[in-house]
Amino acid sequence: MSTRPARRRPTRLAVVYLVLAAAGLVLTWSANIRVVMEGRDFLADLSAGGPAVSSLSWDLLIAAVASVVFIIVEGRRLRMRRVWIYVLLAPLVAFAVALPVFLAAREMHLSAPDRTEPTPGG
Numbered sequence: 001m002s003t004r005p006a007r008r009r010p011t012r013l014a015v016v017y018l019v020l021a022a023a024g025l026v027l028t029w030s031a032n033i034r035v036v037m038e039g040r041d042f043l044a045d046l047s048a049g050g051p052a053v054s055s056l057s058w059d060l061l062i063a064a065v066a067s068v069v070f071i072i073v074e075g076r077r078l079r080m081r082r083v084w085i086y087v088l089l090a091p092l093v094a095f096a097v098a099l100p101v102f103l104a105a106r107e108m109h110l111s112a113p114d115r116t117e118p119t120p121g122g
Contacts, residue, residue, distance in 0.1 A: 008108050010107075024100060028094040064095040080109050
């Protein structure tokens with residue numbers, strides 16, 4: 001008889017993060033599909049939108065970079081596996097998907113019964 005590890009159930013907080021990831025996926029990709037269907041130039045639309053769009057773009061870019069640094073550092077600190085997947089999700093799918101998915105995985109990792117605490121400083 002093989003002993004399989006118990007399957008982890010998402011915590012409530014992980015579910016919140018996963019709902020946010022789903023919303024991020026639907027909202028960003030519905031807009032992306034509209035851009036393609038209408039034959040628009042995504043980057044030109046961003047730059048032609050005026051200072052408000054520029055402000056929002058810079059705000060999101062800085063938040064995304066800070067979040068990627070957090071994902072890498074926190075993933076290593078907690079010894080999470082395949083952290084690089086979350087980093088790739090940001091530019092390939094959407095930042096609004098990558099961060100909540102990482103946070104859900106982190107929450108499930110932290111709630112694992114067999115988890116040992118990482119040592120301070122790494």
